[in-house]
Amino acid sequence: MHRTLNFEYNYKVPVLMKRDTAMMQINVSQLLKEPVGSTRSYEVQGAVNITGGASSEVEGQVELTRTNRGILVRGKLHTEVKVTCSRCLTPFNYPLTLNFEEEYFPAADVFSGAWMPLPEEPGSFTIDEHHILDLSRAIVEYALLSIPMKPLCREDCPGLCPNCGRNLNFGLCACEVVISNKPADKEKGME
Ligand SMILES: [Zn+2]
Ligand SMILES: [Zn+2]
Numbered sequence: 001m002h003r004t005l006n007f008e009y010n011y012k013v014p015v016l017m018k019r020d021t022a023m024m025q026i027n028v029s030q031l032l033k034e035p036v037g038s039t040r041s042y043e044v045q046g047a048v049n050i051t052g053g054a055s056s057e058v059e060g061q062v063e064l065t066r067t068n069r070g071i072l073v074r075g076k077l078h079t080e081v082k083v084t085c086s087r088c089l090t091p092f093n094y095p096l097t098l099n100f101e102e103e104y105f106p107a108a109d110v111f112s113g114a115w116m117p118l119p120e121e122p123g124s125f126t127i128d129e130h131h132i133l134d135l136s137r138a139i140v141e142y143a144l145l146s147i148p149m150k151p152l153c154r155e156d157c158p159g160l161c162p163n164c165g166r167n168l169n170f171g172l173c174a175c176e177v178v179i180s181n182k183p184a185d186k187e188k189g190m191e
Contacts (some may be wrong), residue, residue, distance in 0.1 A: 024048060024058070024139070029131035031066055032110035038066045048136050050081050050143045058139055062100065069119070070105040071133060081143060086150035087159030088167050094151055098142040104133050 022042040031040055041063045047055040062075030077098045084091050106116055108129040118126060123141075127133045158168035166173040 021045065022062075024135045026064070026133045026135070027131055028064065028071055028104075028127055028133045029110055031064055031071060032106060032127075032131060034066050036066050036068050040064045044075075044077065044135065048079070048139050048143075050079070050140050051083075051147075053082060056081050056143075060098075062135070064133070067103060070103055070127065072103045073100060073133070073135070073138075075100045077139065077142075079139070079143060081147060083147060083151040085153035085157055087152060087157045088169055089160065090153055090167065090169070092151075092153045094147065096143055096146045098139065098146060100138070100142060102138050106131070 023046040045059040058079040060077035065072045080093045104125045106127040163175040
C-alpha cells in the first residue's frame with residue numbers, strides 16, 4: 001500500500017503564518033502605541049550595501065518587542081558579502097549569519113509627535129519621526145564586525161607563489177623547490 005504525504009503543498013499553511021514580510025524599513029507606529037511586551041514578527045528581505053561595493057541580499061526573521069523606552073529588535077539574518085582572500089587575493093562570497101539584538105529609540109512621541117530625548121549611549125539606533133525603524137545601519141555594523149580580518153577562500157588556501165605570483169589553487173608552479181626551501185633559508189639568515 002502506498003501513501004503519499006504531501007504536506008509541503010498544503011496551501012492553507014501560508015494563511016496560518018503570522019509573520020508579515022518587510023523590507024529593511026519597518027513602520028512601527030502601531031507597535032509603539034501598544035503596551036510594553038507587545039510583539040510583531042517579520043520575515044525581512046532586502047538589499048543592503050555593506051562593503052561599499054555591490055549591495056548584499058539580506059534575509060531572515062526579526063521579532064520586534066515594545067519596551068518601555070522603544071522597540072527591541074531580535075532576530076537572525078543571513079547575507080553574503082564579497083571579500084578578497086587574504087592569501088590568493090581572489091574575490092569570493094563570504095556568508096554571514098547575524099544574530100541581531102538591538103533596542104531602537106523613537107525620535108518622536110507616537111501620540112503627540114513631540115521630539116523625544118534620545119539616550120546618551122553613543123551609536124544608539126533611532127526610529128525616525130515618521131516611525132520608521134530602519135534595520136540597514138545596524139545590519140552594516142553587525143556585518144562589518146563579522147567579516148574576518150583575513151578572509152580565506154578556503155581553510156587550506158595555498159595562496160600565491162611568492163616567487164612567480166601564480167595562484168597555487170590552480171596547481172603548483174615551477175618554483176616549487178625554491179618555496180619549500182624558504183623557511184630553512186630564513187632560519188639560516190636569522191642566525
Ligand atoms: Zn584563497
Ligand atoms: Zn612560483
